[in-house]
Amino acid sequence: MVLTMQYVLSNREFDLFRTLIYKTSGISLNLSKKELVKARLSKRLTKTGIDSFGEYYRFVTRDDKNGDELVNLIDSISTNKTDFFREKKHFDFLNAKLLPDLISKKEKDRNKKLRIWCAASSTGEEPYTLAMTVLNHINTDSLWDAKILATDISTKVLQKAIRGIYKKDTLKDISPAILSTYFSSVVIDNVKHYKVKDHLKKLITFRRFNLTTANFPFKNPFDFIFCRNVMIYFDSDTQQRLVSKFYDCLPKGGYLFVGHSETLSKNIHGFKYIKPAVYQK
Numbered sequence: 001m002v003l004t005m006q007y008v009l010s011n012r013e014f015d016l017f018r019t020l021i022y023k024t025s026g027i028s029l030n031l032s033k034k035e036l037v038k039a040r041l042s043k044r045l046t047k048t049g050i051d052s053f054g055e056y057y058r059f060v061t062r063d064d065k066n067g068d069e070l071v072n073l074i075d076s077i078s079t080n081k082t083d084f085f086r087e088k089k090h091f092d093f094l095n096a097k098l099l100p101d102l103i104s105k106k107e108k109d110r111n112k113k114l115r116i117w118c119a120a121s122s123t124g125e126e127p128y129t130l131a132m133t134v135l136n137h138i139n140t141d142s143l144w145d146a147k148i149l150a151t152d153i154s155t156k157v158l159q160k161a162i163r164g165i166y167k168k169d170t171l172k173d174i175s176p177a178i179l180s181t182y183f184s185s186v187v188i189d190n191v192k193h194y195k196v197k198d199h200l201k202k203l204i205t206f207r208r209f210n211l212t213t214a215n216f217p218f219k220n221p222f223d224f225i226f227c228r229n230v231m232i233y234f235d236s237d238t239q240q241r242l243v244s245k246f247y248d249c250l251p252k253g254g255y256l257f258v259g260h261s262e263t264l265s266k267n268i269h270g271f272k273y274i275k276p277a278v279y280q281k
């Protein structure tokens, strides 16, 4: 039997944690999230064998010199929900307009390079969907150099993404033809799973990257950026700083995709609205 300890989180301690979480990740939490924070951090207390939130806070901010527990804390707070072909309209737009236009322009310019950034890639479903979509258009031409950078702040989700093994259920809406092209079936603990094939995986580089980093290290621009369903967790200052950094990472004509429940506030950024949750520099 697993015993769940009941720890007490005072409002003052909640304030300390939410300030730490905000400073570290940009994730903005108000008092309505106290129970959620308490539930998620309680698991870290149990795991580390620490008896109280006060002691855990001191450990994270003072005693844990290599910062590993701060990474675990952020891992436990971040919401990682994602799906293959989530918000399908974006992939329809890539197929019908963006990729055909971009590819024919690059072919004319004799520059067969595609650079895509999936900026909050969670457990991998989104960058793998992007890779499948790109291969729809360039699969038969080996001269194309296509790369997808997939980043997330959470090491836990990145590990799952790199492993590239998904339960059968998560792929239920994917056609059998796509499944057999890009996945092989594996049985783990008597349950059928699908494993991403290497020719899909090799398009993607997974890296830990915090979107609140002051200076982005990217030297070359991306053709388009997906940053979906993460800005909702940021306050508007953090969102605006991020959007202006994305702007600097795109060439003129480059696209930014956000989640359908997210909008960029008008007049602050230089992007043109194209369609719901799609903006162009």
Ligand SMILES: C[S@@+](CC[C@H](N)C(=O)[O-])C[C@H]1O[C@@H](n2cnc3c(N)ncnc32)[C@H](O)[C@@H]1O
Pocket (backbone or CB within 6 Å): 024, 025, 026, 027, 078, 079, 080, 081, 082, 083, 086, 119, 120, 121, 122, 123, 126, 151, 152, 153, 154, 157, 209, 210, 211, 212, 227, 228, 229, 230, 233, 259
């Ligand atoms: C809800 S998921 C969205 C996944 C995917 N983009 C989608 O739309 O399906 C949000 C992801 O953002 C990540 N995240 C949160 N704060 C972040 C930050 N400051 N920098 C990078 N990633 C962050 C979380 O770890 C989580 O995996």
